[in-house]
Amino acid sequence: MTVEYEIEIMGQRLNERIKKIFGRSLHIREVDAGSCNACEVEATALSNPIYDIERFGIHIVASPRHADMLLVTGPVTRNMELALLKTYNATPSPKLVAAMGSCACNGGIFGETYATGGGVDRYIPVDVYIPGCPPRPQAVIFGIMVAVDKLSQKKTPYSETPYLNTGIKGTTRLEHEI
């Protein structure tokens, strides 16, 4: 009873926080920079009735010109490099970039070859890294929250990071050192 109640209270607080951060409006443009399409499966899943990110006011939009955030997947292939840069430049500032999936973070299994660049941050500044191959939709939602938190930090400095003390584990630093 008490645990459930606690979770509920926590959930409500978090809910308010999410609404405050998102302002019920975040527009995302997904850019595939050469992924294997597994990340696309999960990005599509974000707008299905189960995850339904529209409930936070997050929309996936058709053009980078409408977007606040780019969700980039794939290791950035040689042939997509120009298209990615054009998309980035077409997005109005302030903008966020999230690298979704291990390829986008670091090249993943494709690494760096004659045809791939080995990560999104070699081409455009990345605000949040979402590892996973592919990340679960929940992990992507978490990643989007971290990214938006960064945006709010850009505007007004936040003293504390959200999602601490919420039962949701944050990022991990160097640990297990002896």
Added chain:
Amino acid sequence: MKTEYIDAIKKEFGNSILKESVSDNETYLTIKKETIVKLCDYIYSHLDLPLVLVFATDERKTDGVFKIHYVFSIDKDDAFIILNINIDEKTPVFNSITPKIAAANWYEREIQDMFGLRPAGHPDPRRLVHFEDMPAGVYPLRKDFDIRTKPPRVEGEYVYRRVEGEGVYEIPVGPVHAGVIEPGHFRFSVAGEPIINLEIRHFYTHKGVEKLFENMSMDKAVFLAERVSGDNSVAHAVAFCQAVENIAGIDIPPRAKHIRTILLELERVYNHLGDIAGIATDVAFAMGAAHANKLKEEVLQLNEKVTGSRLLRGMNAIGGVRRDIGDKKEGILLELSDVQHDFRELIEYLMSIPSLVDRIETTGRIYNDTAKGLHVVGPAARASGIDRDMRRDHPYASYRDFNFKVPLHKAGDVLARTVVRADEVCESIGIIEQALWSLPEGDIRIKSSQIPDGFSLGYTEAPRGETLYWVMTENNRIKRCKVRDPSFCNWLAIEYAVLDNIVPDFPIINKSLSLSYSGNDM
């Protein structure tokens, strides 16, 4: 059985066969390079065997030549004929078979880009994989090319086919699309609303996968195979594993075979559900899409419970599977019976809505002869009256033990493809149930540390159609791995499917073919 074809070839072309070798169900014939066009034409037109794969290998170190291999499938005897010709490095030219067999079109252009061997007489000798900014003389799949080379960007121009006439205009689309899909460029020529020409340009997601495979150890390569086309992970991994197991002569335990079959079918179920949801979305029938997406999500969550990965990754390994799923039998059966019940209800409902059926009937037709000529595979082929299915014609894993029907329709339109998929979902669930009920006891994996040198084909029927791997090993590593995703065959068909349709119907046609960009571009 299959010898009747070999005998016929020998009778007609006996003196141009230089070498013959047989391994398992694959017959390799080395042919004089001058007669290859005639011989391929003979096999294709007279013996009526489909050309399923053309690829090259760089064997200059061992044999001093490049080799080009042409794979024909004998469906009724579960066998393959593989012709190969030797190409000398000093005269890197071979005769194109595309004027005779349209299905060879992209394969030959790919060989031209990746190996620098020129197909003489090819009707469309433009670049395919490389873009115009790639300098001349960069041939990534040659053995002397270092994978880490970063070729500079040069000036160049890609010439699109032009359609001219009064009132004809072009609509360029992509590579970054409006929806959450992969990148590719489409150029429509339209007169009013109807499309009179479509040219597709792909290979934006070319990652050099075939080069990455080279010199990779077998264990790692399985994971790379899973990532050739993300939503067909299992089909690719199993095809790769089967090729290597064939080389090593490993017969995997029956329990592992059953588990692989279950995984392959789970993959088919969630892919088909996603495609049906996509079609409902594209005709703006949100309620149908929501329900189909919900079912897809249920299967994805089931996948995660069973294998630890929503896309069924990390389950296959050389010699079997990495995890046993026997203890989750009840859960899978229960969940799938729910999915099947809901799905039947949904499909019945979708097919009773006139505005939906009206929109997809006669839309995006691929006629039987077009499909056959381009070697269209998978559900798209079965919706155009081509009765081929690797699970039945070249049985692998444990498909031999199960009863299932291969749905066949003749109309070739979006409706037919949707109905084929819907029927396949039910068949797949049937196969999973049979496999779970008859799951044999025993090991799930044979460990093998040493893979002998050799080469072999591996194949599966992915949700999109036949997936082929041809693997050559050397010193326990991969020397060459040719991957052929079903999308590589089907992409050209879309140029024909859209003709005389209106531009707003293009997304539905595209979705109904459900093609992978990554699997095509690699």
Added chain:
Amino acid sequence: MLDILKKTLKTGSQTTKYPQIPDFAPAGFRGKPELFADRCTYCGECVTACPPGVICLSEKNGDKVLTLSYCGCIFCGRCEEVCPYGAIKLTEEYELASKTKDDLITSIRRKL
């Protein structure tokens, strides 16, 4: 029309409560890899087995350091499989998103 209403009512709300209520990945999920310093012998088996090559073994100030970056990790679990001492385990944690790459590195070290 009535059919739609009937089906919608029958299906009800399906949306997950995440992130208000934490969502735990099912048992067997391959998430964030964890290193155990007390079990590791720094043999390097995991380094050779890792498909994307994100595990590396180095020496720093006389210490042996094993570093794993789950930035490029594909969560295949090969390291866990090959480790003879059980010093790597893939946990069920999946909320790994981070603002910097440095946060995505975990390492253990031992004096030589």
